[in-house]
Amino acid sequence: MALEHSVLDRYSEGAESRQPDLCCPVDYDASLLALLPQEIIEKDYGCGDPSRYVREGDTVLDLGSGSGKICYMAAQLVGEQGYVIGIDMNDDMLDLAKKYQVEMAEKLGSNRVEFVKGLIQDLAVDLAAVDEQLSKTPVSDADALLRLQTWQQTQAITSPLIKNNSIDLVVSNCVLNLVQDSDKTKMIDEIFRVIKPGGRVAISDIISDELVPDHLKADPTLWSGCISGALQEQKMLDAFVKAGFVAVAYDKWEAEPWQVVEAIEFRSVTITAIKPQDESCLDVGHAVIYRGPYSEVYDDEGHVYPRGQRIATCARSFDLMTSGVYKDDFIGITPAELKPAVNWCKPAGTIRPAGETKGASHTGMESVENCC
Ligand SMILES: C[S@@+](CC[C@H](N)C(=O)[O-])C[C@H]1O[C@@H](n2cnc3c(N)ncnc32)[C@H](O)[C@@H]1O
Known part of the structure; x- marks a missing residue:
């Protein structure tokens, strides 16, 4: 105090x-x-x-x-x-x-x-409102203090x-x-x-x-x-x-x-x-490549990005990695055809081969198994 x-x-x-x-x-x-x-x-x-x-x-x-x-x-x-x-x-x-x-x-x-x-x-808590409340109902004893605290909790929730x-x-x-x-x-x-x-x-x-x-x-x-x-x-x-x-x-x-x-x-x-977006992490086939210069980096959500590798990402992470502070460090790979969205549950660092991003019609495509 x-x-x-x-x-x-x-x-x-x-x-x-x-x-x-x-x-x-x-x-x-x-x-x-x-x-x-x-x-x-x-x-x-x-x-x-x-x-x-x-x-x-x-x-x-x-x-x-x-x-x-x-x-x-x-x-x-x-x-x-x-x-x-x-x-x-x-x-x-x-x-x-x-x-x-x-x-x-x-x-x-x-x-x-x-x-x-x-x-x-x-x-x-709106302290100007607290001041006003106190001027109307001064706190003179413990009961009044409890009433003020209850009023304050209600104010903080309702407005x-x-x-x-x-x-x-x-x-x-x-x-x-x-x-x-x-x-x-x-x-x-x-x-x-x-x-x-x-x-x-x-x-x-x-x-x-x-x-x-x-x-x-x-x-x-x-x-x-x-x-x-x-x-x-x-x-x-x-x-x-x-x-x-x-x-x-x-x-x-x-x-x-x-x-x-x-x-x-x-x-x-x-x-x-x-503050991350609060939407679900849905996989529609994106990947990102970490440019370097470090051999690998981790983000604050625990994903790992080894330099130069096409790492599968959900659409939400893709937007984050290719805009704002990360944008100069990553190359975004958008799939030729968006896959039906599935909830993300691949391990961090899953590679998405180039063939998969190029679309199902591409010959020699190696598919990353969807696990959900
Ligand atoms: C170092 S001054 C900085 C003022 C202003 N940001 C500036 O750039 O000149 C700190 C300011 O924070 C206010 N302050 C300190 N603790 C605070 C708190 N817990 N809640 C709200 N304001 C606070 C002070 O009243 C003061 O105006």
């Missing part, structure tokens, strides 16, 4: 006046900054630039939106058809971001940015602040490290819940090269300064894989640490990942 208060207090100060200790230097796209009010640019407490991953038409959720800088940058990239939601727990930061909403809507040509009050580890499968891209800039360790798994599960199948993650954050000892974690200045709450570099990626994401990667990795404390390096990175 003391750490949570230190985060609240520190970012209230950050909303009031610029705190130079709270950010690392970031090379933002100057053309996107040009539209932003100077105060928003100055009160930047980020450590990377996840706005680079925004596409036209996206619905974007920015976790820990602070002054709104990434939201207002993203709003220029999503265009008329897109939408941007910034979520933060701190009223002072929310007030700062909202202060420029009308001005930015005029500059953008429409009001496509919204700021909401919530915790990033519990994206269903979640951020709905299931509603977001194309979740971004964040230097916030995940501020969430209590005991809530970090829940936070990543929540990110998974709100992203649409096929949706993406682009998160800039601080990681550590070694596990951070408890005495550093207990230091409120190091914690609220985006240092000692950092996940260790391997644990960060593992946490996203465990939540169900695929194509989990460090897209950006600052070679130079931002801070070194007791010989532990804390550096800025950007993590990218994809």
Whole structure:
């Protein structure tokens, strides 16, 4: 609880006046900054630039939106058809971001940015609604507390602040490290819940090269300064894989640490990942060839791709391997004739001979047995 208060207090100060200790230097796209009010640019407490991953038409959720800088940058990239939601727990930061909403809507040509009050580890709970409920029914005893908790659980189910499968891209800039360790798994599960199948993650954050000892974690200045709450570099990626994401990667990795404390390096990175489509894995005869340069690679679903071999894939995996982050590494082989769809149940690494992909009429075809 003391750490949570230190985060609240520190970012209230950050909303009031610029705190130079709270950010690392970031090379933002100057053309996107040009539209932003100077105060928003100055009160930047980020450590990377996840706005680079925004596409036209996206619905974007920015976790820990602070002054709104990434939201207002993203709003220029999503265009008329897109939408941007910034979520933060701190009223002072929310007030700062909202202060420029009308001005930015005029500059953008429409009001496509919204700021909401919530915790990033519990994206269903609407903290503005909780504030309103508390003002109507203050909590004065244990019974009232239980009633509030029941009301909150109902609100989260019946009208979640951020709905299931509603977001194309979740971004964040230097916030995940501020969430209590005991809530970090829940936070990543929540990110998974709100992203649409096929949706993406682009998160800039601080990681550590070694596990951070408890005495550093207990230091409120190091914690609220985006240092000692950092996940260790391997644990960060593992946490996203465990939540169900695929194509989990460090897209950006600052070679130079931002801070070194007791010989532990804390550096800025950007993590990218994809939520898999939730459709069944149906085999209609596709294959992919891994180009190299490694002798073989595995994906996050346990499939193996030896270099140069035609590996049978279901239609869902085919789409994933031949688009987005994997597309430069794989060659897609579409069958001449689509086979009747069967549920996928071949072992990982099953070879699909060239003859099979060329169609039944091809002489010398070697067929891969369908096992379902
Ligand atoms: C380091 S600042 C980053 C702000 C912004 N992303 C930027 O690039 O300038 C962290 C922000 O996350 C917010 N924050 C920290 N923990 C949070 C949590 N558990 N839920 C929601 N917001 C949180 C803070 O209030 C603060 O505005």
